[in-house]
Amino acid sequence: xxxxxxxxxxxxxxxxxxxxxxxxxxxxxxxxxxxxxxxxxxxxxxxxxxxxxxxxxxxxxxxxxxxxxxxxxxxxxxxxxxxxxxxxxxxxxxxxxxxxxxxxxxxxxxxxxxxxxxxxxxxxxxxxxxxxxxxxxxxxxxxxxxxxxxxxxxxxxxxxxxxxxxxxxxxxxxxxxxxxxxxxxxxxxxxxxxxxxxxxxxxxxxxxxxxxxxxxxxxxxxxxxxxxxxxxxxxxxxxxxxxxxxxxxxxxxxxxxxxxxxxxxxxxxxxxxxxxxxxxxxxxxxxxxxxxxxxxxxxxxxxxx
Amino acid sequence: xxxxxxxxxxxxxxxxxxxxxxxxxxxxxxxxxxxxxxxxxxxxxxxxxxxxxxxxxxxxxxxxxxxxxxxxxxxxxxxxxxxxxxxxxxxxxxxxxxxxxxxxxxxxxxxxxxxxxxxxxxxxxxxxxxxxxxxxxxxxxxxxxxxxxxxxxxxxxxxxxxxxxxxxxxxxxxxxxxxxxxxxxxxxxxxxxxxxxxxxxxxxxxxxxxxxxxxxxxxxxxxxxxxxxxxxxxxxxxxxxxxxxxxxxxxxxxxxxxxxxxxxxxxxxxxxxxxxxxxxxxxxxxxxxxxxxxxxxxxxxxxxxxxxxxxxxxxxxxxxxxxxxxxxxxxxxxxxxxxxxxxxxxxxxxxxxxxxxxxxxxxxxxxxxxxxxxxxxxxxxxxxxxxxxxxxxxxxxxxxxxxxxxxxxxxxxxxxxxxxxxxxxxxxxxxxxxxxxxxxxxxxxxxxxxxxxxxxxxxxxxxxxxxxxxxxxxxxxxxxxxxxxxxxxxxxxxxxxxxxxxxxxxxxxxxxxxxxxxxxxxxxxxxxxxxxxxxxxxxxxxxxxx
Amino acid sequence: xxxxxxxxxxxxxxxxxxxxxxxxxxxxxxxxxxxxxxxxxxxxxxxxxxxxxxxxxxxxxxxxxxxxxxxxxxxxxxxxxxxxxxxxxxxxxxxxx
Numbered sequence: 001x002x003x004x005x006x007x008x009x010x011x012x013x014x015x016x017x018x019x020x021x022x023x024x025x026x027x028x029x030x031x032x033x034x035x036x037x038x039x040x041x042x043x044x045x046x047x048x049x050x051x052x053x054x055x056x057x058x059x060x061x062x063x064x065x066x067x068x069x070x071x072x073x074x075x076x077x078x079x080x081x082x083x084x085x086x087x088x089x090x091x092x093x094x095x096x097x098x099x100x101x102x103x104x105x106x107x108x109x110x111x112x113x114x115x116x117x118x119x120x121x122x123x124x125x126x127x128x129x130x131x132x133x134x135x136x137x138x139x140x141x142x143x144x145x146x147x148x149x150x151x152x153x154x155x156x157x158x159x160x161x162x163x164x165x166x167x168x169x170x171x172x173x174x175x176x177x178x179x180x181x182x183x184x185x186x187x188x189x190x191x192x193x194x195x196x197x198x199x200x201x202x203x204x205x206x207x208x209x210x211x212x213x214x215x216x217x218x219x220x221x222x223x224x225x226x227x228x229x230x231x232x233x234x235x236x237x238x239x240x241x242x243x244x245x246x247x248x249x250x251x252x253x254x255x256x257x258x259x260x261x262x263x264x265x266x267x268x269x270x271x272x273x274x275x276x277x278x279x280x281x282x283x284x285x286x287x288x289x290x291x292x293x294x295x296x297x298x299x300x301x302x303x304x305x
Numbered sequence: 306x307x308x309x310x311x312x313x314x315x316x317x318x319x320x321x322x323x324x325x326x327x328x329x330x331x332x333x334x335x336x337x338x339x340x341x342x343x344x345x346x347x348x349x350x351x352x353x354x355x356x357x358x359x360x361x362x363x364x365x366x367x368x369x370x371x372x373x374x375x376x377x378x379x380x381x382x383x384x385x386x387x388x389x390x391x392x393x394x395x396x397x398x399x400x401x402x403x404x405x406x407x408x409x410x411x412x413x414x415x416x417x418x419x420x421x422x423x424x425x426x427x428x429x430x431x432x433x434x435x436x437x438x439x440x441x442x443x444x445x446x447x448x449x450x451x452x453x454x455x456x457x458x459x460x461x462x463x464x465x466x467x468x469x470x471x472x473x474x475x476x477x478x479x480x481x482x483x484x485x486x487x488x489x490x491x492x493x494x495x496x497x498x499x500x501x502x503x504x505x506x507x508x509x510x511x512x513x514x515x516x517x518x519x520x521x522x523x524x525x526x527x528x529x530x531x532x533x534x535x536x537x538x539x540x541x542x543x544x545x546x547x548x549x550x551x552x553x554x555x556x557x558x559x560x561x562x563x564x565x566x567x568x569x570x571x572x573x574x575x576x577x578x579x580x581x582x583x584x585x586x587x588x589x590x591x592x593x594x595x596x597x598x599x600x601x602x603x604x605x606x607x608x609x610x611x612x613x614x615x616x617x618x619x620x621x622x623x624x625x626x627x628x629x630x631x632x633x634x635x636x637x638x639x640x641x642x643x644x645x646x647x648x649x650x651x652x653x654x655x656x657x658x659x660x661x662x663x664x665x666x667x668x669x670x671x672x673x674x675x676x677x678x679x680x681x682x683x684x685x686x687x688x689x690x691x692x693x694x695x696x697x698x699x700x701x702x703x704x705x706x707x708x709x710x711x712x713x714x715x716x717x718x719x720x721x722x723x724x725x726x727x728x729x730x731x732x733x734x735x736x737x738x739x740x741x742x743x744x745x746x747x748x749x750x751x752x753x754x755x756x757x758x759x760x761x762x763x764x765x766x767x768x769x770x771x772x773x774x775x776x777x778x779x780x781x782x783x784x785x786x787x788x789x790x791x792x793x794x795x796x797x798x799x800x801x802x803x804x805x806x807x808x809x810x811x812x813x814x815x816x817x818x819x820x821x822x823x824x825x826x827x828x829x830x831x832x833x834x835x836x837x838x839x840x841x842x843x844x845x846x847x848x849x850x851x
Numbered sequence: 852x853x854x855x856x857x858x859x860x861x862x863x864x865x866x867x868x869x870x871x872x873x874x875x876x877x878x879x880x881x882x883x884x885x886x887x888x889x890x891x892x893x894x895x896x897x898x899x900x901x902x903x904x905x906x907x908x909x910x911x912x913x914x915x916x917x918x919x920x921x922x923x924x925x926x927x928x929x930x931x932x933x934x935x936x937x938x939x940x941x942x943x944x945x946x947x948x
Contacts, residue, residue, distance in 0.1 A: 123899065125725065127670065127736075151723055176899035222419055225398075246671060249415040254391045277846075533931050718931050761931040786906035786930050795913040809914075810938070817939045818871075818946075 001296075001303040004256040004279075005072035005088055007058055007081030010183075012265030012285070013050050015040045020288075021060040029056050032095050033102040047184070048105040051080055055101050058084035058262045059094065064289040065260070070296055074223075074254055076216040076247045079147075079187065080104075082237055084262060089211040091230050096206045100234070103202055107195045108185050108238070116191065118146065118183040119156045119163040123176030129154045132173065136166045144189035147242040150271055155181070157189035192238040200235040214254065221246025223254070252276060257303045260284065260292065314483035321346050321485065322508060332461040332504070333493075334511045339369040342509060344377045346485050351448040352382045353402075354441065354475050358638060359387045359409060359677070360522050360610050361468045363453040365489040365513035367392045370451070375400040382406070382429070384445055386437055386471060386638075387677070388413045390518070397426045406445060407675060408432045414672035421673065421741050431747060434678045435642045438471065441478035450479040450486050453517040454510075456497055457490040461504035464497040466629075467611035467619075468519060471638040473502055480506035489513040498631035521613035521844045523589045525563040527827050533761045536810065536820035537716055538564035539572055541653070543813040544764045545757055546573075546582045549712060550694040553585040555645040555682050557654035561716040561759075563593040565653070567825040570600040587645040587682075590615040590626065590634070592843070596826035596836045598625055608634065609641035609678070614847075618840035638678075645682035650695035651712035652682040656749060657721060658732050661777055661789050663752035663767055665715055666734040673741055676749060683750040685711045699756060699768050710768060713750060714757040719785030726787035728780065752776070758783065762790075763809040770806055782807045853898045857908055859889040861916040869943040872936040879925040879933060881940045886920040895925035903930055911937045917944070 018026065018039040030036055035048055037056065043049040062084065077085030083101050086092045092100070121129050126148055133145045133156060143158030143166050156163050160180070167178040186192065208231055214223045217233045221243030224230060248268075252275070260282045261269045269283040280299050282292050310316070325345040328334050334342045343366075347353060355370070356363040371392045381402040385393065388410040396402045397420055406429035410417045420426035432440070441447060452472050456464040465472045479486050487509045542565060545551065556562040569583060584604040588594065590612045597603055606626050611634060619625075620632040628634050645652065656665035667674050689696070689711070696709030717727045738746045756768040758780060765779040782798045784790030801807040810817050827833045830843050865885050872880035891908055907930050915938070925933070 123724070125670075152725070171899075174902060176897070220419075221415075222423070223416070246415060249672075250419070253413050253416050533935055536935060718929070720929050720931060724929065761935060785934065786903060786910055790910070791906060793910075798914070811942075816942060817935060818942050820935070 001258060001300050002073045002254065002256040003070070004074040004076065004251050004259040005085070006259060006261045006268045007075070007077035007084035007088070008054075008261065008265045008268060009077070009079030009081045010050055010054065012263070012267075013044045013054055014264065015044065017057055017264055018053055021056060022063070025060055025063070026056060029098050032098050035102060047109045048102060051101050051105040052098065054080060054264065055083055055098065057264060059087055059097070061262050061284055061289060062088045065292065068289070068293045070293070072213050074214045074216065074251050074256055076251055077218070078244055078268070079218065079237065079242055082218055082233055085215060086211075086230055086234055089213050089215050089230070091208050091211050091215070091227060092206065092234070100199070100202060100206070104195070104199055107198055108187070108192075111192065111195050112185050114184075115160055116158065116184070116186045117160050117163065118181040118185075118187060119167050120149075120153065120179050120181055121156065121167065121170045121175050122153050122178070124154070124170055124174065125152060126154050128173065129156070129170065132166050132169045135169065136162050141165070142186075142191060144186070144191070145241065146188040148245045149242075150245050155188070157186040158191065159186070187238055188241050190239055196236045196239045199238075203231055203235040216247040216251055218242045218247070221250060223250050248272070248275070252279075258282065258296065258299060318483045318485060321348070325509070329509065332507060332510050334509055336512050336514055339365070339511050340372045342487070342511060343369055344373050346487065346509070347373070347378050347381065347449050349379045350382065352384060352445060354384045354447045354450040354478070355393065356450070356452040356472060356475055357385050357387050357389050357393060358470055358610065359389060359411070360520050361453060361470055362390055362518040363451050363489055364390060364518040365511070365515070366451040366453070366487065370401060371395045371399060373401060379403075384437070384441065384447060386434055387411075388417060388675075394420060394426070403427055404429055406430055406432065406437065406440070408434050408437045409675040409677035411674045411677075414674040418671050418673045418741065428741075431673075431675050431743070433676050433680045434638060435646065435681045438474050438639045438642075441475065446482050447475075447479050447484045450475050450484060452476060452486070452488055453513075454488050454490045454502070456492045456494050457488065457510050458494055458497050458504075461507045461510055462497055462500045463488060463490070463502040463504075463507060464499060465501040466498070466633045467616055467636065469501055469636050470610040473637065474639040476502055476506050485509070487511065489517065491516040498633065499629045501635065519613060521847075523558045523591050523612050524614065524844065524847055525558070525560055525591065525593055526830055526847055527563065527567060527593060527825055527832065528829050530560050530564045530567070530822065530825060532820045532822065533718060534560050534564040535568065535822065535824060536815070536817055537561055537718075537759050537761055538568045539815045539820060540764055540808075540810055540813055541565055541714070541716065541759050542568060542573055542576070542578070542582075543815055544808050545651075545712065545714060545759070547576060547578055549651070549698045551582050551651045551712065552693065552695065553649045554583060554651040554653070555587045555649045556591070557652075557679070558589065558591070559655040559716075561655055562653055563591065564825070566591065566593040566597055567827055569597040569602050570826040571824050573602070574600070587641055587649055590619055592830075592833050592841055593827070595833050595841060598622065599836050600826075607641060607644055608636045609638045610636045613844050614842045617842060618837045621840050642678050642681050645678065646684070647686050647689055649682065649711070650693050651714060653714045653716060654679055654683050654750070655716055656727070658727060658729050658734075659715060659717060659758065659780070660732045661728070661730050661780065662773065663755050663758065663776060663780055664732060664748050664750070665755070666732045666747060666749045668732075668734040668737050668747045668749075670733050670736065673737060673747070676747070679749050683713045684754045685713065710756065712756050713754050714759060715750065715755055716759040719760050719762065719787050719790060726789070728784040728787040728789035730788060760785065763807055764813070766806050766808070769804070775801075775806065779806050853895050853901070855893040855895065855901055855904055857891040857905065859891070859908070859912050861889040861912055861918040863916050863918055865917055865919045865944050867944065869940050871939045871943055874924065874926065876926050877928055877932065879923055879928040879936055881936045882922040883917075883940050883944075884920040884922075886918070889918050889921075891921040891923065893923040893925060895923075895927075897925070897927045904933075906930075907933050907937075910934075915941045917941060
């Protein structure tokens with residue numbers, strides 16, 4: 001049974017989401033990072049709280065599934081999700097991954113105090129959005145085409161004023177929906193170069209291991225099996241678009257039979273359902289690990305012919 | 306002067322087979338030795354055909370190829386009609402293979418694009434099926450072929466049955482030019498139902514650990530056919546099939562053509578067309594054609610390949626299908642493609658994009674899907690000489706030396722399922738040519754070959770146009786509210802309708818209000834099973850009751 | 852949800868009320884009433900398609916200049932389905948009772 005594990009990034013966090021998480025693990029994370037995880041609405045105004053809590057939730061679910069004997073054949077993480085993906089592929093150890101994400105969040109928080117962020121355009125193809133961005137972008141008004149979430153959903157990153165102008169143009173050119181996102185950084189664009197350079201330095205000394213499965217890289221959508229490619233992705237995915245659509249297309253070409261979307265959120269499962277009927281889908285946002293284990297056991301007989 | 310050795314290939318083949326003697330009992334090798342057999346018989350740089358078309362896959366052998374030692378086997382030049390399985394590309398990641406000549410890569414098109422871009426895979430060329438088969442006998446003569454059979458007897462005769470497809474063509478290219486023929490077999494038996502490939506052509510047989518992979522690719526559930534597709538089907542029957550007296554044809558495999566198949570016994574019957582159109586087919590055995598067959602519309606069907614679930618039905622209808630004495634169909638992709646190209650009056654297909662001039666392509670950004678067989682069948686074979694009413698009906702009347710023309714019909718809705726326009730000024734394929742550094746833009750069907758385009762708005766009779774300007778105007782007239790369609794001038798449309806270059810439903814006597822699902826001869830898979838008298842056995846994923 | 856309103860200067864008077872289409876996902880219903888002016892009122896579940904609607908209506912009225920009051924309830928129909936329903940309404944006008 002070939003299994004694809006999917007790890008979402010920021011956006012789905014909500015108060016109380018850590019209730020089921022192993023309390024020892026949570027304490028450990030807090031002591032490694034010196035951050036008390038609040039798991040509350042107020043807490044989730046803070047980037048470090050968000051990033052660490054999402055990673056904690058995912059690592060807890062990974063540990064529980066692995067404890068029951070399940071492992072992935074393919075992992076794909078979106079933005080912050082790359083860290084859960086790398087951990088699931090046995091590339092990075094637990095303590096290292098939390099310390100790295102803690103630093104990443106702090107660096108991101110301090111990088112752009114105001115005036116920068118991201119927007120999303122729905123209903124235009126990537127090349128159509130690229131044309132618009134090329135018209136608006138300048139040295140003083142930087143805006144970049146960033147994440148490719150699906151064929152017709154792409155994000156922009158840059159200065160808010162330039163994003164707004166681009167969104168307006170997109171609307172006039174037939175976009176069905178445009179929106180400024182509640183993200184305080186121009187993530188996944190060259191504007192994050194400083195943060196990435198610092199992370200690169202931090203990742204350097206960490207002992208990373210060869211992946212135990214195929215890792216879909218954010219920065220180019222390629223399937224990679226070499227630890228150096230993953231190391232690059234962990235440090236530098238902030239300066240590249242997340243090529244999610246490509247990552248998923250490639251993952252599906254490996255013909256997995258099962259997908260598991262780790263919490264929080266359900267967006268990726270919905271995208272998959274729209275794309276293929278060849279996949280049995282588990283969404284951990286809506287299901288306990290025990291229920292997932294039950295289903296996986298049931299499907300195992302069907303797929304291991 | 307030393308005499309040239311005129312049988313060096315044979316010597317090399319014999320040497321390889323001798324070195325594998327310890328692994329062989331006659332022609333037979335053990336399942337567990339498959340990797341060793343491949344490592345012994347395949348040499349670096351060999352041209353290797355790995356059987357994989359879009360349905361049947363030599364999956365046991367392709368999996369084994371990912372386990373060979375790249376120190377021993379590397380830089381293979383793969384020749385594949387269809388890149389379908391992940392391991393077809395994994396062997397490039399592993400260094401076992403480095404070059405690929407292929408025809409279709411739909412199921413692996415993203416990775417193919419990536420591997421070309423990063424240099425993991427060198428592409429010889431992208432072909433149509435017939436071209437690739439042809440080159441196996443000219444300048445891509447294989448050293449080793451890896452194919453799949455259903456059954457093998459103790460002597461090594463092969464039964465490929467229902468899914469014979471391209472196995473004989475591949476084997477022939479190797480067997481008669483001192484290539485090595487390695488076969489995976491689902492089953493070893495004492496007596497075959499019939500012999501599809503004689504043992505003399507076969508060098509090594511390896512019983513597979515499980516049956517080769519087989520996908521039901523051409524089964525369309527009538528439940529998913531929409532009213533728009535029914536409307537387009539009605540227009541096509543009236544405005545093309547009836548108008549041109551189309552007797553011999555090949556259908557694409559989409560829902561548009563399924564709708565037509567299911568309209569023949571109802572709408573076609575009302576129009577009194579039975580016996581006048583659609584009698585001889587080159588077509589995979591699509592279940593949606595069963596009602597038309599049962600109603601007496603169809604005289605004959607030859608097939609490229611099989612279709613899971615149709616076995617018993619076909620066995621019971623040998624007057625219609627090509628069936629062996631044993632009761633199973635014999636398919637043949639190479640001959641099917643020849644028939645589709647030369648012996649059919651019409652090809653009806655579909656596509657993802659059509660440009661302002663009428664060229665069409667299924668290649669989109671980041672996905673290099675290749676061609677398959679559509680360009681063979683969707684082109685005017687200028688070498689054709691036999692005449693039929695349909696072919697003659699397209700003959701220009703102003704040239705004393707003129708001949709007929711094949712009908713090449715594209716049926717598309719103006720907007721695709723992703724809500725993006727199908728009609729575009731420029732095909733994505735133009736960009737892809739640059740990205741993948743191809744010699745030519747990967748166009749599926751050229752404007753010059755396209756005689757008709759059908760959309761939900763109407764039909765453009767492109768073969769009647771006198772100039773490219775008129776051709777563009779005809780396309781605009783039926784391109785809906787796509788950027789291409791919005792350029793259409795209502796006065797021009799009126800003129801084109803008067804000249805018979807554009808027809809809207811009312812011009813064809815088609816009532817849009819009749820485009821209802823109840824007009825389909827079968828509306829569910831259960832209906833099709835009933836039409837088949839219980840002989841059709843739908844694959845599990847199409848069954849509502851299990 | 853979005854409400855759209857369009858007016859047209861059309862010429863061909865209609866004689867009777869017509870109702871076509873269905874209330875279903877990916878589909879729409881069209882109610883067409885005789886009136887002295889041509890108005891089109893659309894309630895649609897898919898926001899952001901005003902331009903597309905304008906294009907579909909322009910193209911339809913270029914070919915069939917029907918004077919009447921059009922009420923459209925849209926549930927995410929593609930431009931092709933919209934055109935199918937509008938042209939079906941046009942056909943229904945010509946039907947004998």
